[in-house]
Amino acid sequence: MPPITEEAAAQLWDAFRGGEARALAALFEAYYDPLYAYGRKLSGDEELVKDCIQNLFQQLWRRRAGLRAVLVVKAYLFKAFRHHLADETERLRRQHALPTDADMFEVTYSHEEFLIAEQHDAEQRARLLGALNQLSKRQREALYLKFFDGFSYERIAEVMVLNTQSVRNLVFNALKALRQVLLTALALLCLLDAG
Amino acid sequence: MPHATYTTNDFLADESFQAFVAASDPAAVAFWQSWIAQHPAQAAAFHEAAAVLRLLATSRAAPAPASLKQAEIAKLWHAMEPVGAPAARPLLRSHRAARSRWWAATALAAVVILVVAGLGFWPRPAAAPAWARYATAAGQHRQVVLPDGSRVVLNGSSELRLAATWQPGQAREVWLTGEAYFDVQHTAPAALMAVARAPARVKFTVHAGALDVAVLGTRFDVLSRAGTTKVVLNSGQIELRRTAGPPEPLLMQPGDLVEFDATAPRGALAKRAVQPAFYSAWTSGHLDFNDTPVAEIIALLEDTYGLQITLGNPALRRQKLTGSVPNRDVDVLLDALGKSLDVKVHRVGNRVKLD
Numbered sequence: 001m002p003p004i005t006e007e008a009a010a011q012l013w014d015a016f017r018g019g020e021a022r023a024l025a026a027l028f029e030a031y032y033d034p035l036y037a038y039g040r041k042l043s044g045d046e047e048l049v050k051d052c053i054q055n056l057f058q059q060l061w062r063r064r065a066g067l068r069a070v071l072v073v074k075a076y077l078f079k080a081f082r083h084h085l086a087d088e089t090e091r092l093r094r095q096h097a098l099p100t101d102a103d104m105f106e107v108t109y110s111h112e113e114f115l116i117a118e119q120h121d122a123e124q125r126a127r128l129l130g131a132l133n134q135l136s137k138r139q140r141e142a143l144y145l146k147f148f149d150g151f152s153y154e155r156i157a158e159v160m161v162l163n164t165q166s167v168r169n170l171v172f173n174a175l176k177a178l179r180q181v182l183l184t185a186l187a188l189l190c191l192l193d194a195g
Numbered sequence: 196m197p198h199a200t201y202t203t204n205d206f207l208a209d210e211s212f213q214a215f216v217a218a219s220d221p222a223a224v225a226f227w228q229s230w231i232a233q234h235p236a237q238a239a240a241f242h243e244a245a246a247v248l249r250l251l252a253t254s255r256a257a258p259a260p261a262s263l264k265q266a267e268i269a270k271l272w273h274a275m276e277p278v279g280a281p282a283a284r285p286l287l288r289s290h291r292a293a294r295s296r297w298w299a300a301t302a303l304a305a306v307v308i309l310v311v312a313g314l315g316f317w318p319r320p321a322a323a324p325a326w327a328r329y330a331t332a333a334g335q336h337r338q339v340v341l342p343d344g345s346r347v348v349l350n351g352s353s354e355l356r357l358a359a360t361w362q363p364g365q366a367r368e369v370w371l372t373g374e375a376y377f378d379v380q381h382t383a384p385a386a387l388m389a390v391a392r393a394p395a396r397v398k399f400t401v402h403a404g405a406l407d408v409a410v411l412g413t414r415f416d417v418l419s420r421a422g423t424t425k426v427v428l429n430s431g432q433i434e435l436r437r438t439a440g441p442p443e444p445l446l447m448q449p450g451d452l453v454e455f456d457a458t459a460p461r462g463a464l465a466k467r468a469v470q471p472a473f474y475s476a477w478t479s480g481h482l483d484f485n486d487t488p489v490a491e492i493i494a495l496l497e498d499t500y501g502l503q504i505t506l507g508n509p510a511l512r513r514q515k516l517t518g519s520v521p522n523r524d525v526d527v528l529l530d531a532l533g534k535s536l537d538v539k540v541h542r543v544g545n546r547v548k549l550d
């Protein structure tokens with residue numbers, strides 16, 4: 001599905017607040033895939049992800065009369081969804097008497113997500129993955145929102161409930177670490193070529 | 196910070212530079228292309244930063260499974276429906292007049308829903324289909340004519356959803372829970388009879404439970420309840436696929452019955468031969484037997500009503516029956532069967548003993 005523009009999403013948002021069921025269904029269609037993918041990044045529990053998205057939209061419908069206009073609908077949905085997922089994860093943890101973790105979301109990356117074009121193959125990819133998965137959880141999440149969903153620093157801050165400077169630092173430090181990996185890889189290639 | 200003194204790390208952190216590498220913002224692309232042409236001294240840092248970002252720029256998350264998305268949007272639609280909508284209210288019908296008023300009311304409701312669905316307008320770059328929904332209460336039947344002229348009879352406690360408008364030359368799709376009998380219009384050129392080689396735009400697909408039933412123009416029955424989906428083909432051809440599972444389809448011929456249990460998804464799709472007319476007999480409201488072996492009637496009752504039937508005297512299985520019985524009510528049917536065979540009917544839940 002082609003991405004929907006921010007303006008079109010904002011219009012759909014206003015239409016659904018006015019009682020247009022079709023408009024909310026259209027937003028659901030437009031953002032289901034990114035929400036689902038983000039949820040699967042944050043949680044290993046597929047059923048929970050599915051239910052949280054469904055509950056989020058049903059709740060939006062029930063509470064439509066009290067909702068305000070929003071600037072970036074996608075960021076609003078991501079933030080609300082993340083909040084739902086955190087609440088539910090926490091509830092399930094308490095239910096099963098599991099220890100609570102301040103950074104509850106474990107973001108991991110997999111091979112399939114990177115189509116590393118013009119790059120040197122599987123080894124390069126493995127290095128990148130290795131480097132990504134050594135980043136802190138928050139760095140991984142911020143990087144995901146930046147490069148998979150194209151959010152600006154400001155919107156990532158909104159979604160993750162951090163200030164913009166913190167997000168900027170998270171992404172920047174993550175990119176520096178990846179740069180290091182790439183440098184090493186290039187150096188190795190040069191050595192191999194020389195030998 | 197002026198761009199002229201940018202280091203690799205400064206390029207990395209710059210959102211406009213990130214947008215340039217990702218090619219997500221034409222203005223950023225134009226700016227950085229002309230910028231680097233004018234600042235060749237920065238080329239090393241510029242290209243190194245671009246190389247790092249390019250590693251991530253092609254990253255894409257996998258989309259959610261289509262069947263999941265479809266099921267979830269149906270759930271959302273259901274939740275958004277106004278409480279007490281006419282189509283959702285069960286109604287007792289005792290005589291013909293009440294029934295025709297009911298039909299008129301539901302037909303009107305359907306028209307209103309379609310018209311209302313067609314009125315809303317706003318710019319929407321994403322596909323936002325308006326849905327038509329047809330539902331029946333327990334014991335109720337309903338005939339639906341689809342936008343392409345295909346006819347559907349919905350059995351009781353069933354629901355059919357489809358896009359409110361169908362464009363000619365587009366794939367036709369409907370979503371079913373419960374049971375329906377389909378009589379599908381053939382829109383492909385007459386010479387094209389084999390569904391397996393047909394393009395999507397001439398196909399008609401029923402999404403039912405864990406199965407996708409694709410046809411060109413045929414008559415068939417689909418029953419999808421409680422995780423089990425059953426398909427019986429009366430005429431033509433069906434191409435059957437599991438929504439999750441191996442992509443190879445199963446091709447059904449007239450008289451084939453395929454049953455699929457979503458809770459045992461690893462099992463292969465298996466077909467067996469039946470008398471298809473029995474399985475669509477509910478549309479006419481009566482079952483016609485013509486020298487039909489009792490064994491076959493029992494198999495039909497077990498299939499259609501989820502019963503487990505045992506015979507006190509196994510020899511009765513070979514006995515043949517002729518006649519017509521109403522089949523709206525399974526107890527009436529069992530009673531008729533008991534009387535014809537001169538046996539007593541004991542029914543507990545879905546277990547039936549004929550003794």
